[in-house]
Amino acid sequence: MNHYRENAMAWGALIIAMLIWSSSFVASKFVLVDFTPEQAVGIRLLLAAAATLPWLLIWGREPIKRMRAEHWKWLIIMSLFEPCLYFLAEMNGLLYTSASAAGLVTSTLPIWIAIGAWLLLKERLSRNLIIGLGLALSGTLTMTALGEANVAAPNPLLGNALMVVATLMAAGYVLVAKRLTAELSPWLVTVLQIWVGAVFFVPFLLLNPPDLSTPSTTAWQAMVWLGLVVSIGAYGLYNLGISQVPAQVAGLSVNLLPLFTLVLAAVILGERLNVGEMAGAMLILIGILVAVWPTRVAQSPSK
Structure with missing residues (x-):
């Protein structure tokens, strides 16, 4: 009974994390009106770091003392994948593509996680996964080629x-985070990755300091959402989820990302995909379904 309850809690955490994560593509569009990508990420992570400082000082000190050198090595590697390199690619990407397209491309994450497991852990790639990857990449190319500026x-x-x-960086993040959260608290990992990211982006802010008086109220509201709700809430819930289920199973929750993103982008930003982009989107979604179907079947009996 406890096993089922833990799985239900893990999936609940992962689903909420995906809903919050999908909102980040929309919120970033508002932030990028008044900030450069590097400024946006730097301020976002500094807000998150400041908000988590009391937790770090009160509850985090003892767990940090118990961390080994091996933990710190993997924490730095994980944080370089995400938030550092992931956010650099994502925020710059959102300057040039729509929130809807960004969510669709990112939804290929489960396939890249499986490929990473094949390369690093020597796990076998199924025929369906290879076919699914081909379909998903074809969909990305179709959506890109037929997308109208x-x-x-x-x-x-x-x-x-x-x-x-950005999605490749996210795959590296998930693979390492799964390893870390097996031994460390998911919330400790979340807070420390925020601080590593904040330190990483401080030089960007010093080299190109933002004018904090000019951004609109909407941009600041979106920034606070990204810094407090997404950076802390979404990552904390995702790390909690992947600490309780296999990484490839946790990756299945990303299938919800394009649905949530398309709805939010349509309602808030008024974005619409053209016919060619819709065709590419369908290829991506079909590719994901083909790729993960064996995993779904394999995991069902253990639920």
Whole structure:
């Protein structure tokens, strides 16, 4: 009974994390009106670091003392994947592509996680996963090639390419985070990755300091949402989820990302995909379903 309850809690955490994560693509569009990508990420992570400082001082000191050198090594590697390199690619990508397209490209994450497990852990790649990868990549190329430049996506080719890079960084993050959260508290890992990211982006802010008086109220509201709700809430819930289920199973929750993103982008930003982009989106979603179907079947009996 406890096993089922833990799995239910893990999936609840992962689903909420995906809903919050999908909102980050929309919120970032508002932030990027008044900030450069590096400024946006730097301020976002500094807000998150400041908000988590009391937790770190009161509850985090003893767990940190018990961390070994091996833990710190993997924490730095994980944090370089995400938030550092992931956010650099994602925020620059969102300058050039739509929030809807960004969510769709990012939804290929489960496939890249499986490929990472094949390369690093020597896990076998199924035929369905290879076919699914081909379909998903074809969908990304179709959506990019047939995407029309507009205000929301001035350069879909560049933007979607950067989102692919961001997704590769996210795959590396998930693989390492799964290892870390097996031994460390998911919330400790979340807080420490925020601080590593904040330190990483401080030089960007010093080299190009933002004018904090000019951004709109909407931009600041979106920034606070990204810093407090997404950086702390979404990552904390995701780390909690992947600490209780296998990494590839946790990756299945990313299938909800394009649905949540498309709805939020349509309602809040008024984004719409053209016919060619819709065709590419369908290829991506079909590719994901084909790729993860064996995993779904294999995992069902243990639920």
